[in-house]
Structures are given as C-alpha cells and as structure tokens.
Amino acid sequence: MNDNYAKVIVKGSPISKSNFKLFNINGRAILPYNSGKYHDRYAHYEEQIAYETRRQNPGKVLTEALIAVLKVYYKSRKRHPDTNNITKSIFDGIEKSGLIINDAQIRRIIIEEFYDEENPRFELDLFGESTYSIEYKVVKKEVEDNPINYSPPPNRKKASSLSTKTSACHSSTNQNKFFCEVCGKSIKKEESISANKGKTAICRNCFKNLF
Known part of the structure; x- marks a missing residue:
C-alpha cells in the first residue's frame, strides 16, 4: 500500500x-x-x-x-x-x-x-507531491467534434421582460403573507428570517432548531 x-x-x-x-x-x-x-x-x-x-x-x-x-x-x-x-x-x-x-x-x-x-x-x-508529479498538455484534434454550446439560464432571458412587472407589484408583494419553509406556518415579514437570497423565509423558532 x-x-x-x-x-x-x-x-x-x-x-x-x-x-x-x-x-x-x-x-x-x-x-x-x-x-x-x-x-x-x-x-x-x-x-x-x-x-x-x-x-x-x-x-x-x-x-x-x-x-x-x-x-x-x-x-x-x-x-x-x-x-x-x-x-x-x-x-x-x-x-x-x-x-x-x-x-x-x-x-x-x-x-x-x-x-x-x-x-x-x-x-x-x-x-x-513528494512522490508524484503531474504533466498535462492540450492538443488540437485531427477531426473536430460537434461543439457543446451553452446558453443563458431561462431566468436571465425573462429578467428584462419581467423588470417592469416586478417594479409595479413590488409594493403589493410586501403585503403578502410569508410562510416558514420548515414548519409551513404563516408569519409576518418582520418576524421571518430571510434565506436563499430572499427566496425563502424561516420563522425564528425553526431557525433556532437548525443549530
């Protein structure tokens, strides 16, 4: 070994x-x-x-x-x-x-x-490292493969079209109820802990139980 x-x-x-x-x-x-x-x-x-x-x-x-x-x-x-x-x-x-x-x-x-x-x-x-070293090289293929192309995520494509709607409904969204991600209970915004970049809310009791 x-x-x-x-x-x-x-x-x-x-x-x-x-x-x-x-x-x-x-x-x-x-x-x-x-x-x-x-x-x-x-x-x-x-x-x-x-x-x-x-x-x-x-x-x-x-x-x-x-x-x-x-x-x-x-x-x-x-x-x-x-x-x-x-x-x-x-x-x-x-x-x-x-x-x-x-x-x-x-x-x-x-x-x-x-x-x-x-x-x-x-x-x-x-x-x-005292026993092994590493070598690598990049070579050009004699016959090219079909490229694997990437495109922006769907949410980025929709971002510009949704920006106006988001601005218009922002004030009303703040009045909506929040639900704890863990226990599912309805909580007020000021009583919630923001998570996942604002996409998730957790009540303080459940937050304490996470530790």
Whole structure:
C-alpha cells in the first residue's frame, strides 16, 4: 500500500454546497441538517462522502501537499451543478473524514466532467507531491467534434421582460403573507428570517432548531 496515494469513489449524483445554503438576517450562511426539508440534503451528502472515504482508506492520513485528479460523473447532461463548485463540496467531506488535514493541501487539481446515467458518482485520486508529479498538455484534434454550446439560464432571458412587472407589484408583494419553509406556518415579514437570497423565509423558532 502506498502511503502517499489514496482513491475515493462515492456513488450518487454529485451536489454543490452553494445550492443548499441558507442565509440569516445578518448574511451569515448556514447549512441545516435537521429541518426535515430539502436543504438538509447537502449535510447528508457530506456525511456520505466522509463515511465512504474512511471506509475505503482505513487508518490512512495524508499530511503533505497533494495533487488531485477529480472525475465527476453526472446523471444528466442538461441539469447538474457547476463543476467548478463541486470541488469545495467534495473536499469538505474528504477533510471531515480525516483522510486529509485541510483542503488547503490540494495545490494542484485536474477536474474532468463526464456523464453516466446508470452510475453517477465522483472518483478522486490524491497523490503526495513528494512522490508524484503531474504533466498535462492540450492538443488540437485531427477531426473536430460537434461543439457543446451553452446558453443563458431561462431566468436571465425573462429578467428584462419581467423588470417592469416586478417594479409595479413590488409594493403589493410586501403585503403578502410569508410562510416558514420548515414548519409551513404563516408569519409576518418582520418576524421571518430571510434565506436563499430572499427566496425563502424561516420563522425564528425553526431557525433556532437548525443549530
């Protein structure tokens, strides 16, 4: 067994921490784990990463600077998180497992994006820099593939057409009732805690229970 190398494979569609953050009235981000709602999903995923990492690498601890090669396999080509945001989510779980001391150890990283409808997952290889080095190059293809083009999200396309309507109904919207995302009870605006960039409201009692 090489003490300067570790491999981790975690099955399931990779998710990004940024999609599950809530924000309190002071702007501090929180990641709930016991609300019983959708937002708990990230905390459970992080625990899964930590568990699988330790199970696959029992007793191993990498303490030196590392090279990381991350292969992310999404279930769908059309709907998945930004791959750039995935790395933080994965390394938080790896760090939590104790396999590495701190994610700052990752000094070089290669990320590749793939698709596997039947077996979404991520595969991570970690190499100690004192033993391994990395080489890569980009070459021009002899025969070009069909390009994978990207377009703006639908909400951006609608933004300009909705701006006038939003301005007109802003004052009336403030009078609407708010409902707690966790317990579902009706709450007043001044009694709610804003979350998810103002898209979510949480009552103060439920907010306290998130910790």
